[in-house]
Amino acid sequence: MKRLLLPPVVWFASVGAMVILQRTWPVAAVPAEVRVLAWMAGGMLVLVGIAMAQWHAGLFKRIGTNINTFGEPGMLTTAGLFAYTRNPMYLGMLLALAGVALALGALSPWLLVLLFFVLAQWWYIPLEERKLAARFGQRYVDYCRDVRRWV
Secondary structure, eight states, X not given: OGGGGSHHHHHHHHHHXXXXXXXXXXXXXXXXXXXXXXXHHHHHHHHHHHHXXXXXXXXXXXXXXXXXXXXXXXXXXXXGGGGTBSOHHHHHHHHHHHHHHHHHTSSTTXXXXXXXXXXXXXXIHHHHHHHHHHHHTHHHHHXXXXXXXXX
């Protein structure tokens, strides 16, 4: 069951649900004259968000630490954007979802962006933070003091 709840799986499911919502319940659709602009801006956000998440997933692989949300942390890293945000992968996924919502051009897909944020903020991240605090103690407490959860 935990495999189905991994953040990337939830991210892809969210994109699918966003498309379905936009097609079946397009609340406050973007006017036709700005649709192309919304699509291009959304596409840029998707690219930036995916690049951010993938860059840090690759960093985890290079340094040999666990990326699985439900697994035990291997290393505490402050490299890359971890120097500025404790959660660059979640931030990247959230930016990419926001880009999809913007590109779809309706208000209803934003419900899934909000849902992903709620899951990350109140479930995924606290779970990971508890494990990191248990594993790294004061080092992690100091890191949390110096680096914000999001930005």
